Amino acid sequence: MTISGVCALIRVTRSWFPGTARGFTAAGRAKPSTGGCGIIPPFAPARRPRPRTTLPGTPRMLEQSIEHHRLGRFGEAEQGYRARLADEPDDVEALQLLGMLRYQLGDSDEGRRLLERARELAPEHPGVILTLASMRFRDGDHEGARRGFHEALAFDxxxxxxxxxxxxxxxxxxxRDKAEQHFRVALRAAEEPHALAGLGSLLLERGDAEGALRHLGRAAELAPDDAMIQMSLGQxxxxxxxxxxxxxxxxxALRLRPDLHAARHWLGSLLIRERRVAEAEEQYRALLPIDGxxxxxxxxxxDAARAGQRFDEAASAYRAVLAREPSHAVAARALAWSLAQLGRHDEAIAAYDAALERAPGDDELRSARADLLTLVGRFPQAAAGWRELLERNPANVFARSRLAIVSEYLGEVGEAQAHADLALQVQNDAEMQLVRVRALLRAGDFDAAHAALxxxxxxxxxxxQRRLRSNYLGRVHDRRGEPAEAVRCFVEAQAGIAAAVPPLADPRPELAAALAETAGEPWTDAPVLLLGTPGSGVERVAALLADQPGLLVLRDRIDARSREDGFSQPNFQAWCGELDAAARAVLRERWQAPLRGADVGGRSVVDWLPRWDAHQLALVRRAMPGTRIVVVERDPRDALLNWLAFGWAPGFPCGDLEGAVAWLARARRHLRHGLALDDPRHLVVAADPLLDGRADAGDELxxxxGLDAIEPGRHAQSMAIGLGGLPVRFPAGHWTKYSEALSGEFAQLVD
Incomplete structure (x- = not known):
């Protein structure tokens, strides 16, 4: 048999050479570093090859045995090889083929003995030398394999x-460069599938997925039953x-080699990305008992639990990883992320801190920690984290960009602008351009701001970013006296945002009957309810009241996860119908239960309700007598304009201007309903004088x-200026500049 014939057989016979993938040992155990190119072992044969032509000079018996071998009929092949050797004990070709077969069947000792005998008889036979080198590769003797490959090349x-x-x-x-050189030389000599696969893996690592697929696809055609090539093709x-x-x-790959555990991991990861969580979990559970x-x-x-939003389960799994390998940075980041999703921010930060104690040089962990602090609004700590990263590496553009944004939130607009300018010298980042735009707006350079936008x-x-750009364009048009263009941009900035506003149907007749009921004795723990429409400034009044030491102000209902009580889960029909003493007690308990962990300390509780429906008056009067209601008001035209230009709470977009105006008119009617009731008592507060700090503006409030005075503090100050030092509202009466552009809308709001 010729050398090319032997190599052809090696390529086309059943896979006897278990491959390794970079990052995995031959046994399938994970190595410390993973990722990158696949390592495809040389001469991993295929199970169902294309037909081979008969090689000249090959005895008929040996030809038949080779065909049996090629088709996986190993018993017949072995019988034929041994019969040939019984007649011709020194037949190098038969010794080589039987040695390959025994090695393939797991008898490496006899396989090696047969091949070494072939080598003794034909010391310059490159095919035999190549086969022995390949077996050394398989056995992990990489240096011996290297010497063998070079020796084979010396002869061919x-x-x-x-x-x-x-x-x-x-x-x-x-x-990698040397690997690529060898692969390309191999391909100049023959269309070798493992050279194709190796080159394809290199191209994949470089990000050339199309080039990788061309090479790996052709390799899979040549060796369709090679599991390692299939896995690389899947990657x-x-x-x-x-x-x-x-x-x-x-x-x-798994069908061909069920013990190719790396392929199972890749499949599980793919299924997670496809949101087929249950199937992914099945793959990973199969890996649990596998050593390594x-x-x-x-x-x-x-990861599967996290994809299914089962964050508690995810955290438990990541903790199990860290218990076995405390320095596992990926698990530490995933654990912290899962805890953050559960709102357990202190635990999440502690997870990062623990990981950094073990790996103080891991700047990716340090960056993830600073990012979390930024996301949860702990800006001073976040700024310290980003500064530390910059001290460690002044060229870290990501850290500098993040510090620019955090500095804006801290009101350090000069530092923010300086960091943004430095970052923009390296990378034209959209976020940094927006920081620059805010600086131009703040400086009153509206032409430059318009050009940048x-x-x-x-x-x-x-x-x-698109929404911010539209909003800032609206502000530029506002300052230029172009109200129609400003309105267009403001609407564009909020268009398409999902709405979650209460429908606010007209009050039912049953409500009047419920409110006619005599109010009971004042409840000792009756709260103060703070109400107001979008654009009224009620959120800033809430911040102002949070500064008062005699009040405990609850501002959590603005978030997606609100307390569960009658205000967040209304049942108007029940409240306006028969409501016995036990049912009223349950309603009070539902409101009060979440507060038992809070340090009320004798303070009056102020509960800000962004969503108010007049039917809730029945709940308040009948189940919570003694409750007081503060309604924050401003000119409805200013309220609409501020809602349009500055937005409001999540779920309250003003992108559909016609719908927003109709809803705002209904909301105002619901707020005014019941103002004359003896219980609950109401106070209507004019927002503009109070927020402008005019003398005596807060005395009645x-x-x-029950306070001596109302004094602004850090909460009010934090709400007085927007991101980048920009305004958070228009001054009172600003609506007059839009009297034509919004004339129809304003007409619907004025009584």
Whole structure:
């Protein structure tokens, strides 16, 4: 048999050479570092090859045995090889083929003995030398394999398999240029599937998914039953975001080699990305009992639970990983993220701190910690984290950009602008351009701000960035005296935001009957309810009241996760119907129960209700007698304009101007309903004088709340200026500049 014939057989026979993937040992155990290119072992044969032509000079009996071998009929092949050797004990070809077969069947001792005998008889036979080198590769003797590949090339410089093997060894040593050189030399000699696969893996690592797929796809055609090639092909399909093809390739790999555990991990990860959480969990549970894959399985189960928003389960899985490997940075970040989703921010930060104690040089962990602090609004701590990252690496543009944004939130607008300017020298980042725009607006340079916003409109922006750009354009048009253009931009900034406003139907007749009922004795723990429409300034009044030492102000209902009580889960029909003493007690308890952990300390509780319906008066009068209500008011035209220009709470967009005006008119009627009631008592507060700090503006409110005076503090100050030092409201009467542009809308709001 010729050398090319032996190599052809090696490529086309059933896979006897278990491969390794970079990051995984031959046994499938995870190595310390993972990722990157796949390592495809040389000469991993295929199970269902294309037909091979008969090689000249090959005895008929040996030809039949080779065909049996090729088709996986190993018993018949072995019988034929041994019969040939019984007749011709020194037949090098038969010794080589039987040695390969015994090695393939797991008898490495006899396989090696047979091949070494072939080598003794034909010391310069490159095919035999190549086969022995490949077996050393399989056994983990990489240095012996390297010497063998070079020795084979000394006799045949164009031996593709030897170049492919040297390429794989170079790849394992991270010598990518040398690996690529060997793969390309191999491919000049022959269309060697493992050289194709190795080169495809290199292209994939460089981000060339299309080039990788061309090479890996051809490799899979040549060796369709090579599990490692199938896994690498799946990785390429996954990188190109063609999940159906990637899944098929991973499943092919596992069908060919169920013990190729790395492919199971890749499949599980793909299923998570496809939101097929239950199927992903099935894959990772199968990995749990596999030696060396327990951490991979636990991490995958945590990721699956996180994808299914089962954050408690995810946190437990990540803690299990950290219990076994405390320095596992990926698990530490995932644990902190899961805890943050549960609102357990202190625990999340503690998880980062614990990980940084073990890996103080891990700047990715440090950055993730600072990001979390930024997201949860702990800006002083976040700023300290970003500054530390910059001290460690002044060229860290990401940290500098984040520090610019955090500095704006801290009111340090000069520092924010300086950091943004430095970041923009390196990278034209949209967020930093928005910091610059805010600085221009703050300085009153509206022409430059307009030019910068026009430039931003020519580049890809996130949804949030597009909304900010439109809003800032509206502010520019406002300052230029172009109200119609300003309105267009303000509407554009809020268009498409999901709404969650109460419908506010007209009060039912039953409400009047319920409110006619004599109020009971004042409840000792009766709260103060703070009400107001979007644009009224009620959120700033809430902040002002939070500064008063005699009050406990609850501002949590503005968030998505609100306390569960009658105000967040109304039952108007029940409140206006038969309501016995027990039912009233239950309603009071539902409101009061979440507050038992709070330090009320004799203070009056002020509950800000962003969503108010006049039917809730029945709940207040009948179940919570003694409650007081503060209604924050301003000219409805100013309220509409401020809502339009500055937005309000989540779920209250003003993108549909016609619908917003109609809703605002209804909301005002609901707020005024019951103003004359003896219980609950109401006080209407004019927002503008109070927030402008006019003398005596807060006296009546102070008396109503039982306070000596109302003094602004840090909460009020934090709400007085917007991001980047920009205004948070228009002054009273600003609506007059829009009297024509919004004439129809204003007419619907004025009685």
């Amino acid at each position: 410089p164009n031996l593709a398999g030897a170049h492919a093997g040297l390429g794989q060894l170079a790849l394992m040593r991270e010598e 390429a399909f996954a990188r190109r975001n063609t999940p159906a093809f990637a899944e098929q390739a991973f499943r092919n 894959f327990e951490l991979t399985a636990l991490l995958g189960l945590g 026009d430039a931003l409109g020519q580049r890809p922006l996130s949804v949030g 102070a008396r109503f709340l």
